[in-house]
Amino acid sequence: MSDQKMPEASGPLSISVPEPPGRPGDAPDFSYIEVPKAGAVECPAIDTKAEDMRHLAYSIVRVLSRKGDAVGPWAEFLGDDLNDESLLRGLKDMMKTRIFDARMLTAQRQGKTSFYTQCLGEEAIATGFQRMMRKGDMNFPTYRQQGLLIAGECSMFDMICQIYSNEKDNLDGHQLPCLYSFKEHGFFSISGNLGTQYVQAVGWAMASAISGDDKIASAWIGDGSTAETDFHSGMLFASVYQPPVVLNIVNNQWAISSFNGLAGGRNAPFAARAHGYGFPSLRVDGNDYLAVLAASKWATERARRNLGPTLIEWVTYRVAAHSTSDDPSAYRPKEESDAWPLGDPLERLKLHLIKKGAWSEERHTQAMAEIESEVIAIQKEAEKYGTLNRGKGPDPEKMFEGVYKEMPDHLVRQRLEFEA
């Protein structure tokens, strides 16, 4: 026996069931998040080995200072990508996403659709990331990456028709609202089954590499779903075969009512998961549009140059309810989102652009109004083709189509029975 002092026995064994720092009625407490100063984290070369940048998984890449200045090596890394025109477009992408969400939330309350999921507070991540994807690349999103579509210039009319399951729904009413599929926009078919798309993205990237193609894939998952088996599956195949894929984790602190400690997120940052698999990771301020652009550029460039996969943990906060079927006041403090230390992504980019003289409060107010009218007009146009339970809707017989390429006899018989 060594003479090492053993801790005192503490009675019977017990398990630990993690609890969030605040419940309804408590004061919000984000002391668990250590926020470094903007510009404080280095920007390694894109061919840096995982072992040489492990510390980045435990910090947070940030570009925008509290005063709204773009500072540090990640701003420099952006180079020519950092210009007013690009940032103004980013601001508008975020505004569109937020207004789209607000309109669709109302539409759900009015019974025009059965269900909706907002991404309030997370707009910067998907809209910024999409700017670094190219035509032919493929995102494998969750149901909270509508920003990929909006920044990718997908038609909002098509999106709304899908949400309404109306006669112009591109999925013919087969899918729940928000489970979009827009192949031509590099937006993979969303599944209700969490995590499944993570390993599919890796397989897609493997196929691109096997074919000697130059296209990359991007996988998306939330903090809660990293607990799913397929998160491991995706990380494993990415590690083993080194395909051109960016593996995104959007850590918005909450999985419906479960805080991210229940997904193992308090014992180590999600970004640290990559190091168990031996590939690099970044942990990034998800509410800092410039940091999003920079980290997305870093990881997509790595993939394009055949340097292998990158994991990015986007640190953000789910401001809205999980979905239209959820009430967060039942499990977290009401004011929690106000206390979120990384602020609001729109406000932060706005401040930066105003400070640079490229934007103003007046122009912002005006732009918000213009975008709102634009979305309302598109919404009205979509409503001409019906909403859920109003209007014609997709042809009922279409439920039999697309199960197989050609309809087998047993389905032909069922369709006949349906008609009879």
Place this chain on the structure above:
Amino acid sequence: MARMTMIEAIRDAMDVKMGMDEDVVVFGEDVGYFGGVFRCTQGLQQKYGKHRCFDAPINESAIVGAGIGMATYGKRPCIEIQFADYVLPAYDQIVSEAARMRHRSNGQFTAPMVIRMPTGGGIFGGQTHSQSPEAIFTHVSGLKTLIPSNPYDAKGMLIAAIEDDDPVIFLEPKRLYNGPFDGHHENAVTSWAKHEKGEVPEGHYTVPIGKANVVEEGMDVTILAYGTMVYVAQAAAKEQGIDAEIIDLRSLLPLDLDTIVRSVEKTGRCVVLHEATLTSGFGAELAALVQQHCFKHLEAPVLRVAGWDTPYPHAQEWHYFPGPKRVGKALKRAVEAQ
């Protein structure tokens, strides 16, 4: 023509398709360098390179999930699960993803892929090397489920499966890999070399999906079987002196209902066989279809002979496996019923 075992026929099918179509990719556990634990992929990596045929980590959901990603890109993965007993970790990917990809994306994304897996018992495989999970796939809309019973069909059906634009579950009765087996475990094993279905054409040919094979014509009773049970049916009918019409279904979904109905209308009696457990097995679907479509022609209840509703045992192998004795009894009951 060449003489082939089922293993060689399956390997040859992949070889033919890999040679014709560079989008065909083969992978799975021990499938690459080693050529598979059953030798079904032997030599393919050497011939086509590590990008076309490669080893995979031991993770079935990743193998199938990555295969789906490849298929949606435009590849035609032909992947292997080492034993059908180990497909369950991939069940979410198969049911929630591969099977529904075309329908949920309205045809934007499709999963043209084959998931091969050795299935069935009769080899002292115990609980996790003997199961017959076909019913968990036939219950899933969007999947096709095939099971060959001989080298000729195995090659033609596998080529058809690889060329099919829908996801296909391809069950390979491992008991039949080296030779036919009629359930008489006390006899010496025979090889495919002496069987007419061990004659396999070289090059490309297909056995169409959705078509059953009438193995033997008869008047007394229709036997619906697939995989190893085809040979058990033949032995049992012969031993009982019963003039049975034996149908090897080959394709469980889509199912060749016409051939089944035509036969039962002729014989008026039907016995359904499978190794899989009885309750909610595929036999229940067959029995229901037969009674629905052949009600007026039936002269006896539709009988099912299947594995008992227990996990597949080790020591009790031949008490569990529905061999010729049990099948023979059911055939007698079916033909003697008034």
